[in-house]
Amino acid sequence: MKKRPRGIxxxxxxxxxxxxxxxxVEKEGRTFLGYxxxxxxxxxxxxxxxxKAAKAMKMSYKHAWDLINSMNNxxxxxxxxxxxxxxxGGGARLTxxxxxxxxxxxxxxxxLSTFMKEETEKRNYSRSP
Amino acid sequence: MKKRPRGIxxxxxxxxxxxxxxxxVEKEGRTFLGYxxxxxxxxxxxxxxxxKAAKAMKMSYKHAWDLINSMNNxxxxxxxxxxxxxxxGGGARLTxxxxxxxxxxxxxxxxLSTFMKEETEKRNYSRSP
Numbered sequence: 001m002k003k004r005p006r007g008i009x010x011x012x013x014x015x016x017x018x019x020x021x022x023x024x025v026e027k028e029g030r031t032f033l034g035y036x037x038x039x040x041x042x043x044x045x046x047x048x049x050x051x052k053a054a055k056a057m058k059m060s061y062k063h064a065w066d067l068i069n070s071m072n073n074x075x076x077x078x079x080x081x082x083x084x085x086x087x088x089g090g091g092a093r094l095t096x097x098x099x100x101x102x103x104x105x106x107x108x109x110x111x112l113s114t115f116m117k118e119e120t121e122k123r124n125y126s127r128s129p
Numbered sequence: 130m131k132k133r134p135r136g137i138x139x140x141x142x143x144x145x146x147x148x149x150x151x152x153x154v155e156k157e158g159r160t161f162l163g164y165x166x167x168x169x170x171x172x173x174x175x176x177x178x179x180x181k182a183a184k185a186m187k188m189s190y191k192h193a194w195d196l197i198n199s200m201n202n203x204x205x206x207x208x209x210x211x212x213x214x215x216x217x218g219g220g221a222r223l224t225x226x227x228x229x230x231x232x233x234x235x236x237x238x239x240x241l242s243t244f245m246k247e248e249t250e251k252r253n254y255s256r257s258p
Contacts, residue, residue, distance in 0.1 A: 016156045023150045115244055
């Protein structure tokens with residue numbers, strides 16, 4: 001199970017000041033991808049079920065579905081597809097587009113993390129202000 | 130009067146997807162500087178008064194004071210100093226450290242803005258996912 005951090009943060013080696021950042025992708029003013037949504041996608045990929053993924057994140061099943069519908073409706077092709085049947089209520093899996101969305105967002109997040117680290121080190125907040 | 134944006138956002142020339150980001154500086158887990166705080170500092174510098182600065186931002190006087198105390202207590206030297214007297218209840222001004230905090234944070238914000246712009250253009254969300 002993957003947890004959601006409060007934000008990217010990098011402690012300066014020199015002082016107690018840290019740069020923090022958050023990043024997300026919107027479409028027409030509405031959130032399309034953010035860190036929490038991407039963790040949900042990863043959990044669906046790893047657990048094969050929306051209910052298990054939601055439970056692992058202590059998220060309500062309804063909220064998980066709302067997020068998935070939001071992503072699927074905004075993407076050119078759906079990120080998650082579900083299958084009927086079984087007593088667990090069927091399964092769910094990521095599409096190729098879903099996996100690509102995960103990979104690309106995590107790459108973006110990594111680059112932001114590097115940016116924050118460099119900024120924290122560069123500015124050396126112990127000397128300023 | 131300067132307004133506070135919801136976050137940095139860069140529209141892709143190709144699609145409706147946009148990267149958004151926020152950045153802030155913490156010390157020991159508490160916010161030290163963020164965009165709203167920096168706008169408050171700028172308004173104090175430009176208007177010479179905490180009450181005028183708060184009013185310009187539709188912020189309560191108490192909330193403005195809480196933010197200023199938070200910044201002053203966390204900084205090595207205070208960012209804002211006040212003077213008594215006058216029927217307006219005295220004035221307020223930025224210290225050199227306060228102006229430096231404004232300049233450095235705005236520079237950081239500009240660099241994040243450039244980062245977001247490059248990410249939005251680079252990833253071309255119309256093709257993916």
